[in-house]
Amino acid sequence: MAGSNPNAKPMNLTLKVWRQRNRNTEGRIVDYQVKDISPDMSFLEMLDVLNEDLLRQGEEPVAFDHDCREGICGSCNLFINGRAHGPEAGTTTCQLHMRKFSDGDTITIEPWRSAAFPVNKDLSVDRSAFDRIIQAGGYISINTGGTPDANEIPIPKDIADRAFEAATCIACGACVASCKNSSAMLFVSAKVSQLALLPQGHVERKTRVENMVAQMDKEGFGACSNIGSCAAECPVGISLENIAIMNREYINAKATSNNLA
Amino acid sequence: MILDSKIPEGPLAEKWDKHKFNVKLVNPANKRKYDVIIVGTGLAGASAAASLAELGYNVKAFTYHDSPRRAHSIAAQGGINAAKNYQNDGDSVYRLFYDTIKGGDYRAREANVYRLAQVSVNIIDQCVAQGVPFAREYGGLLANRSFGGAQVSRTFYARGQTGQQLLLGAYSALSRQVAYGKVKLYTRSEMLDLVVVDGQARGIITRNLITGEIEQHAAHAVVLATGGYGNVFYLSTNAKYCNATAAWRAHKKGAFFANPCFTQIHPTCIPVSGDYQSKLTLMSESLRNDGRVWVPASKETAERLRKGEIRVSDIKEEDRDYFLERKYPAFGNLVPRDVASRNAKQMCDEGRGVGGSGLAVFLDFADVIKRNGAEWVSQKYGNLFDMYAKITGENPYEQPMRIYPAVHYTMGGLWVDYNLQTTIPGLYATGECNFSDHGANRLGASALMQGLADGYFVIPYTIGDYLAQTPPKPVTTEHPAFKEAEAGVRARVEKLMSINGTRTPAEFHKALGHIMWEYCGMARNAEGLRHAKTEIQKLRREFWSDLKLTGTDQEMNQMLENAGRVADFLELGELMIDDAYNRNESCGGHFREEYQTPEGEALRDDENFTYVAAWQFNGENQPEILNKEELRFENVKLTQRSYK
Amino acid sequence: MSWITKTFSSSIGRKFIMAVTGLFLCSFLVVHLLINLQMLRHDGGASFNFWAEFMGTNPVIRAMEVVLMLGLLAHIYQGLALAVKNKKARGGQAYVVNHSEQNSQWASRNMALLGTLLLIFLIVHLMNFWIRSRFDAMGGLAEVRVPNLDHPVGDLYSVAAASFKIPWYVALYALSQIALGYHLWHGFRSGFQTLGLNHRKYTPAIYLTGYGFSVIVSALFAIIPLVMFFSEAYQPRPATGNTVEQSLTTEPALR
Known part of the structure; x- marks a missing residue:
C-alpha cells in the first residue's frame, strides 16, 4: 500500500519465542509460524498477528511490553536474533520494520536477560531497578514554586545540547541486556552527566553520583569494562562519553565530598 | 442538576489570585494526616503527586506501566506554550488566553483558560530549575518556535522530544518524593473502579497486572490524571495502553462526562499503510513551520501520481496546490489543527489525495532545504525525519512526506469545576482527563502546558480547600x-x-x-x-x-x-x-x-450551544442525562473564527 | 566499612584500580621491552646483563619492583573479583542466540580470558627468569664481568639465550604475546575511559595510541625469542665456573 515497496511480497516466517509462565518457573523456546507478514509491518505488529492467531486457536498469547510504538516510551524490549532491539542500529523494537527481514527467515525472540531484570512472563521483564536508581538521586532537589526566572542562568548552547543528548535516554534497558557484564553504567551515567553538565545540577553533584552508583551496585548490575556494546545497541545513541563523565564525577566525589560513609 | 463551576467573582485577571486567598488551607502539621490517591503518572499525575507530597500530604501514585516514565506524555514532540514574551514579539498572558479561547472555538471557560495562561510562565521556570534541557540560543537564553493558531513565537521545546523531557522532569520530582517516603508508588496497577463513601470519593479498586490480585486502596481524596480517550477510534496517535477505563468507571459512579464529542484530529500523521496497522504516528506540528502542505492541482494529475505513472518531481510548481497558503494567507500552513485536518480531508474527498490509497497530502521541505540546507533541517527536525524514514522506508529529505489526519487528543473529559473537582466531592481530574481548558479544539503545545499547570500550580491549592473541610481522621477500607x-x-x-x-x-x-x-x-x-x-x-x-x-x-x-x-x-x-x-x-x-x-x-x-454538555450516567443501558453549563464570555467577543 | 573500602569495593572503584594498575603495568612493559631489546645487540649479552644488574640492584628500581608486584596482584585480584561479580549479574539463563560480535570487539569481551592466559604465562616466565635472578637458591646465575662495572654480574643473558633455543618455550612466548596484544588493544584505551579521560578532542588519539602500543609492544616482545631461536648469533655461554670478561663491542660469534 501507500509508501511501501510495491514489489515487496508478504513473508512467511518461523519464530522461536521464549515462553515462561512467571519468574519462578523455567522457560523454554517455542516455535511458531506466521504467514503473510507485510514488509511494512512493524515488528510488534507482526507479534500482534501471532497473538491474534494464538488467541483464536485457544492458546495463550505471548506477553511482551510495549506502549507508544513510536520509539520514545522505552517499554518495548526484545532481544531479536541475538541483538537488543534487533538488527537495525539506533532503533527500538517498535520502530523495527519487517522490511529488514526476508521471506523464510527464522527469528529468535528472547527477553532481556540480567539478574537485575527478572522475567514477569514470556518476554516481559521487571525493570524497576532503574526507577530505584533514579530515586537514589536522579533529580534536582527543588520543590514546586519559588524558582527563579527561566532565563536567569544562561547556559551555553553547547552544554545545553550535550545535556539534552544525555537526557534522551528512554530507559529501555538495551544497554544492560547487551552488556556481557549486565552493567547499567550507560543508563546511570546518562542521568548523572545530564545533571552534572547543567549548572542547576551542580549543587548536588557529589551526593548524586555517590548515591546513584551505590544503588546501582545494590541492584546487582555488573561493573562496566568499557566493552562498548551498550552504546552500540542504544536505540537513542547515548554516548560512552557519559560513562567517562560519571567515572570522574564519582572519583572526584569520593575524594572530596564530606561524606564519610 | 445545576452545575456550579465555582468561578470566582471579580475581574478576569484577579480571579485566580483572589481565589488562592479565599480557599481554605490545611495546617502544615495536619497535612501528613491526609492521604491522596493519584491515578496516572504522566505530566498531570506525576507533577501533582510530587507537588502534593512536597506539601506534606501522603500520596499513593498508581500507574499501569512498569515505570511512571512510560506515560504517553513522553511522546509529545513539539513543545510547550508559555506567555513569557522572551521574543519581544507582542506576546502576553492576555494574548495566550485569547489565542486559546479563539483556538478552542469559544467553547472553553474564560476563567480557567486565563489561569492557564497566567501559570504558564511558572511552568517554564519550574522545569528549567528541574534541569529540563530546553533548546537554547547561542547566547545561552531559551529558544522559541512558532505553533499553529498563534502569530507569536511562544513555544519552548527540546528538539522533537519536549514531552519526554518535561515528563522526565516531573518523574524526577516524583522519584525524589518516593525516596523520601512521601509517595508510595504502585506500578503495573490498573484502576478498575472508584469507591464512593457517603457521596465522597474515598478510594479505588485496582488490579495488579503481574499477579492479577484485586486490591482496595483508601484515601481522603482521589485525583484522576489518566489521559484521554482517543483510543476509542482504535487507530490514533495515542499509545496502545491509553484507555478511558478509570475516567469511565468514575463517570458511572457519578462524575459527569463533558463534551465527549470534542476530539482532535491532528493533521500531520503518517498515513495508514495496511489493515494490520496498530497505531498511528504523529509528525510534530512544528514541521508546519517549515514544511509546505500541497496536493496536485488537478484530479487527473493526482490519479496518475497514485498509479505511479508520474513521479512527484514531474509535477510542475504551477500544477501544485498549496491549499492552506491559498485559502488562509494570514496563517498559511500554521492554521489550527482542526482547520488543517478538515482541509486535508476535503482535498482527498475531491480526489486529489496522494499515496497508494489517496488518503494523504504532501508535506514538502524542498524549499527550506534549498534555502537553509539539509544540515539545518536535520538539526531542527532530525529525529522526526529519521522516524518517518524508519516507518515508511522513504527518505523525506529527497521526497515530500505524506501525511494524513489522525485522532490525536480529546478535548472532552470528566467535567470539573474551577477547582478541577468533578461532580463527585473529593474526586479531581487533571490534564487531558478533564475537559476544562481547550474548548472544541486544542492549540498545539497546549496539552503539556495544561497538564503541568494542573499538576504543579492548580491542584496543590484547590485540593487543600477540600481537605481542609475533611476531618483528618485516618481512612480505611473498612466501609x-x-x-x-x-x-x-x-x-x-x-x-x-x-x-x-x-x-x-x-x-x-x-x-x-x-x-x-x-x-x-x-x-x-x-x-x-x-x-x-x-x-x-x-x-x-x-x-x-x-x-x-x-x-x-x-x-x-x-x-x-x-x-x-x-x-x-x-x-x-x-x-x-x-x-x-x-x-x-x-x-x-x-x-x-x-x-x-x-x-x-x-x-x-x-445562541443555542454556548454551553458545556455534561452527561450524567443514569443506569446501565439507559440514556444519559444531559446537564448544561452555560458558558459566559465577558472578556472576549464571540466571532466567526478566521485565519484568513 | 570506611569510605575508602567502600569506594574501592564499588563497581567504579574496582574499575579505577584496574585502570591505574593496568596503565602502570603498561609503563613497566616499555621498560622491560627496552631492556629485552638489548639482547638483540651482538655483544654477547653484555648490555643486557648490565641493565639486568641495574634493575636488580638500583634501590629506586627495587622499591618500584615492590609497587609493581602489588599492582600486578591488585590487577589480578580485582580482575577476578569483577569477573565473578559480572558473571553473577548476567543471571542464570544465557541468551539462546547472542550476536555480541556485531556490537563489540572480541578483545573487549574477553579480557578475563586473556588475562588468565597472561597469568599462566607470567607464572612460567617469572619462575624461569625473575626468581632465578633474584634468589640464588632457585638455581642462581653464572657470573660475568661487563664494562663500566667494577664487580661481576649475573649472566641472565645466557639463561634467556638457552631458553630461547627450546622450541616449545619459544612458541609459548610468541603466542602469549598475541594474548598480550589483544589485552592491551582493549586495556590501554579502556584505562583512560575508566579514569574519565574521554574528550572528543583527545579520545581518537588515545585510541590510536592504544592500538599502536598494543601491536608494537607485543610484536617486539614476540620477535625477540623468535630471532634468538632462528639466529646462530645468540648462544648461551657454556657453564665454566669462571667469571668471563665481556666487552660491549665483542661480537660473541666472532670471539
Missing part, C-alpha cells in the same frame, strides 16, 4: 462500599474470562474504531450518527456474548487487560455519538456537515 466495589470488579473480570466466544478483544476494538472514524470522525451528520449508535449497541451485545480470552485472571494477561478497556470504550463511544448528535452546530474538532459556511468552514450556533 462496605469497598467490598461492594471489589465484588463488582471481580464479577466483571470473571464475566470477561467466562464468555469463551470466538472474537478477540482487538477485533471488537477495530470494529468500534471503524464505526467511530466513519461516523464520528472528521465530519459527522445526524443520519450517520443515528446509524452508528445502533451499530455500537449491536457490537456491544456481541462483545459480551462472543469475546474470546485464554489463560487466567490470576496472572499477567494482556488480552484480559485489553478486553476490559475495550468494554468501556464500547460504552463511551455511544456517549460520544449522543453528544455529537445533540450538538447541532459545528465548532472546532466537531464538524457537523449540516452546519457549515458557504466556504466550508465550521458554523457555530452561539
Whole structure:
C-alpha cells in the first residue's frame, strides 16, 4: 500500500519465542509460524498477528511490553536474533520494520536477560531497578514554586545540547541486556552527566553520583569494562562519553565530598 | 442538576489570585494526616503527586506501566506554550488566553483558560530549575518556535522530544518524593473502579497486572490524571495502553462526562499503510513551520501520481496546490489543527489525495532545504525525519512526506469545576482527563502546558480547600462500599474470562474504531450518527456474548487487560455519538456537515450551544442525562473564527 | 566499612584500580621491552646483563619492583573479583542466540580470558627468569664481568639465550604475546575511559595510541625469542665456573 515497496511480497516466517509462565518457573523456546507478514509491518505488529492467531486457536498469547510504538516510551524490549532491539542500529523494537527481514527467515525472540531484570512472563521483564536508581538521586532537589526566572542562568548552547543528548535516554534497558557484564553504567551515567553538565545540577553533584552508583551496585548490575556494546545497541545513541563523565564525577566525589560513609 | 463551576467573582485577571486567598488551607502539621490517591503518572499525575507530597500530604501514585516514565506524555514532540514574551514579539498572558479561547472555538471557560495562561510562565521556570534541557540560543537564553493558531513565537521545546523531557522532569520530582517516603508508588496497577463513601470519593479498586490480585486502596481524596480517550477510534496517535477505563468507571459512579464529542484530529500523521496497522504516528506540528502542505492541482494529475505513472518531481510548481497558503494567507500552513485536518480531508474527498490509497497530502521541505540546507533541517527536525524514514522506508529529505489526519487528543473529559473537582466531592481530574481548558479544539503545545499547570500550580491549592473541610481522621477500607466495589470488579473480570466466544478483544476494538472514524470522525451528520449508535449497541451485545480470552485472571494477561478497556470504550463511544448528535452546530474538532459556511468552514450556533454538555450516567443501558453549563464570555467577543 | 573500602569495593572503584594498575603495568612493559631489546645487540649479552644488574640492584628500581608486584596482584585480584561479580549479574539463563560480535570487539569481551592466559604465562616466565635472578637458591646465575662495572654480574643473558633455543618455550612466548596484544588493544584505551579521560578532542588519539602500543609492544616482545631461536648469533655461554670478561663491542660469534 501507500509508501511501501510495491514489489515487496508478504513473508512467511518461523519464530522461536521464549515462553515462561512467571519468574519462578523455567522457560523454554517455542516455535511458531506466521504467514503473510507485510514488509511494512512493524515488528510488534507482526507479534500482534501471532497473538491474534494464538488467541483464536485457544492458546495463550505471548506477553511482551510495549506502549507508544513510536520509539520514545522505552517499554518495548526484545532481544531479536541475538541483538537488543534487533538488527537495525539506533532503533527500538517498535520502530523495527519487517522490511529488514526476508521471506523464510527464522527469528529468535528472547527477553532481556540480567539478574537485575527478572522475567514477569514470556518476554516481559521487571525493570524497576532503574526507577530505584533514579530515586537514589536522579533529580534536582527543588520543590514546586519559588524558582527563579527561566532565563536567569544562561547556559551555553553547547552544554545545553550535550545535556539534552544525555537526557534522551528512554530507559529501555538495551544497554544492560547487551552488556556481557549486565552493567547499567550507560543508563546511570546518562542521568548523572545530564545533571552534572547543567549548572542547576551542580549543587548536588557529589551526593548524586555517590548515591546513584551505590544503588546501582545494590541492584546487582555488573561493573562496566568499557566493552562498548551498550552504546552500540542504544536505540537513542547515548554516548560512552557519559560513562567517562560519571567515572570522574564519582572519583572526584569520593575524594572530596564530606561524606564519610 | 445545576452545575456550579465555582468561578470566582471579580475581574478576569484577579480571579485566580483572589481565589488562592479565599480557599481554605490545611495546617502544615495536619497535612501528613491526609492521604491522596493519584491515578496516572504522566505530566498531570506525576507533577501533582510530587507537588502534593512536597506539601506534606501522603500520596499513593498508581500507574499501569512498569515505570511512571512510560506515560504517553513522553511522546509529545513539539513543545510547550508559555506567555513569557522572551521574543519581544507582542506576546502576553492576555494574548495566550485569547489565542486559546479563539483556538478552542469559544467553547472553553474564560476563567480557567486565563489561569492557564497566567501559570504558564511558572511552568517554564519550574522545569528549567528541574534541569529540563530546553533548546537554547547561542547566547545561552531559551529558544522559541512558532505553533499553529498563534502569530507569536511562544513555544519552548527540546528538539522533537519536549514531552519526554518535561515528563522526565516531573518523574524526577516524583522519584525524589518516593525516596523520601512521601509517595508510595504502585506500578503495573490498573484502576478498575472508584469507591464512593457517603457521596465522597474515598478510594479505588485496582488490579495488579503481574499477579492479577484485586486490591482496595483508601484515601481522603482521589485525583484522576489518566489521559484521554482517543483510543476509542482504535487507530490514533495515542499509545496502545491509553484507555478511558478509570475516567469511565468514575463517570458511572457519578462524575459527569463533558463534551465527549470534542476530539482532535491532528493533521500531520503518517498515513495508514495496511489493515494490520496498530497505531498511528504523529509528525510534530512544528514541521508546519517549515514544511509546505500541497496536493496536485488537478484530479487527473493526482490519479496518475497514485498509479505511479508520474513521479512527484514531474509535477510542475504551477500544477501544485498549496491549499492552506491559498485559502488562509494570514496563517498559511500554521492554521489550527482542526482547520488543517478538515482541509486535508476535503482535498482527498475531491480526489486529489496522494499515496497508494489517496488518503494523504504532501508535506514538502524542498524549499527550506534549498534555502537553509539539509544540515539545518536535520538539526531542527532530525529525529522526526529519521522516524518517518524508519516507518515508511522513504527518505523525506529527497521526497515530500505524506501525511494524513489522525485522532490525536480529546478535548472532552470528566467535567470539573474551577477547582478541577468533578461532580463527585473529593474526586479531581487533571490534564487531558478533564475537559476544562481547550474548548472544541486544542492549540498545539497546549496539552503539556495544561497538564503541568494542573499538576504543579492548580491542584496543590484547590485540593487543600477540600481537605481542609475533611476531618483528618485516618481512612480505611473498612466501609462496605469497598467490598461492594471489589465484588463488582471481580464479577466483571470473571464475566470477561467466562464468555469463551470466538472474537478477540482487538477485533471488537477495530470494529468500534471503524464505526467511530466513519461516523464520528472528521465530519459527522445526524443520519450517520443515528446509524452508528445502533451499530455500537449491536457490537456491544456481541462483545459480551462472543469475546474470546485464554489463560487466567490470576496472572499477567494482556488480552484480559485489553478486553476490559475495550468494554468501556464500547460504552463511551455511544456517549460520544449522543453528544455529537445533540450538538447541532459545528465548532472546532466537531464538524457537523449540516452546519457549515458557504466556504466550508465550521458554523457555530452561539445562541443555542454556548454551553458545556455534561452527561450524567443514569443506569446501565439507559440514556444519559444531559446537564448544561452555560458558558459566559465577558472578556472576549464571540466571532466567526478566521485565519484568513 | 570506611569510605575508602567502600569506594574501592564499588563497581567504579574496582574499575579505577584496574585502570591505574593496568596503565602502570603498561609503563613497566616499555621498560622491560627496552631492556629485552638489548639482547638483540651482538655483544654477547653484555648490555643486557648490565641493565639486568641495574634493575636488580638500583634501590629506586627495587622499591618500584615492590609497587609493581602489588599492582600486578591488585590487577589480578580485582580482575577476578569483577569477573565473578559480572558473571553473577548476567543471571542464570544465557541468551539462546547472542550476536555480541556485531556490537563489540572480541578483545573487549574477553579480557578475563586473556588475562588468565597472561597469568599462566607470567607464572612460567617469572619462575624461569625473575626468581632465578633474584634468589640464588632457585638455581642462581653464572657470573660475568661487563664494562663500566667494577664487580661481576649475573649472566641472565645466557639463561634467556638457552631458553630461547627450546622450541616449545619459544612458541609459548610468541603466542602469549598475541594474548598480550589483544589485552592491551582493549586495556590501554579502556584505562583512560575508566579514569574519565574521554574528550572528543583527545579520545581518537588515545585510541590510536592504544592500538599502536598494543601491536608494537607485543610484536617486539614476540620477535625477540623468535630471532634468538632462528639466529646462530645468540648462544648461551657454556657453564665454566669462571667469571668471563665481556666487552660491549665483542661480537660473541666472532670471539
